[in-house]
Amino acid sequence: MTRAATRLSWLATLLIAAGCATTGSDGNDPASVPTWTTRAIPEARGEIRTLPDGKREALRYAGWAKTDFGRFRTYAYTDTRGEVPVQRATMPAGVTGDPRKGRALFLARAKGPCTGCHLIPGDDVWPAGNVGPDLSTIADRRLTDDYLYQQIYDPRLVFPQTSMPPWGATGALTPEEIVHVVAFLQTLKGPLPPEKDADRNPRPAPSPRASATTSIPRTIPPCSWPRARRPSGMRRGRRARPAPTAMPAVRPPP
Numbered sequence: 001m002t003r004a005a006t007r008l009s010w011l012a013t014l015l016i017a018a019g020c021a022t023t024g025s026d027g028n029d030p031a032s033v034p035t036w037t038t039r040a041i042p043e044a045r046g047e048i049r050t051l052p053d054g055k056r057e058a059l060r061y062a063g064w065a066k067t068d069f070g071r072f073r074t075y076a077y078t079d080t081r082g083e084v085p086v087q088r089a090t091m092p093a094g095v096t097g098d099p100r101k102g103r104a105l106f107l108a109r110a111k112g113p114c115t116g117c118h119l120i121p122g123d124d125v126w127p128a129g130n131v132g133p134d135l136s137t138i139a140d141r142r143l144t145d146d147y148l149y150q151q152i153y154d155p156r157l158v159f160p161q162t163s164m165p166p167w168g169a170t171g172a173l174t175p176e177e178i179v180h181v182v183a184f185l186q187t188l189k190g191p192l193p194p195e196k197d198a199d200r201n202p203r204p205a206p207s208p209r210a211s212a213t214t215s216i217p218r219t220i221p222p223c224s225w226p227r228a229r230r231p232s233g234m235r236r237g238r239r240a241r242p243a244p245t246a247m248p249a250v251r252p253p254p
Helices: 003-021 099-107 145-153 175-185
Strands: 048-050 056-058
Touching: 099 175, 145 175
Parallel strands: none
Antiparallel strands: 048 056
């Protein structure tokens, strides 16, 4: 290596070292970052105003509920409150559930609504979300009232990673209201009538390309497929497996 090349190598090493030494002071100090300011309109910011009589109400769109939900934790950047502790719940004694009240609570937009994630029968159900399990026939599962009560009050006790809110632990639903919802869920039994609204139907529509001549019925096991319809590369047996193929010879490296 020539003397000039050696000098260039040392110079490159010094420049890299200098760059690494200054990475901690490149101006990205979190304290220097300006405070985040929202550009949302007042009705969308969830602001609270105090009325002349001292009552607090949310600044919302016309016709929307103005209840002050400030005591509930939000996903706002400035909301540093922690999660509500997981709670084990017991159904209150002496309360008789009313399925009609439970259904009204299930549909109440001021309470959730539960239909934003769960499907139930009814042409008046909207929104008809299906993020959560379909509850249209949940009573057929014969789950106990105590189990359903706990799942609504705080499902994190059974499913720690659930995305379902703890309606009872946060106070969004009272214990008595949850009893009514449980009574309503216990009335949801099958069979269900055909869904008339395609936008509400959670079942996938049949493929237009599927036909009796091009598709293999799922009710017929692979071992009993007709010879003419047996896919290429498949052989007889209890489990359909690809037929073995010859592996190309691999020469060792020189």
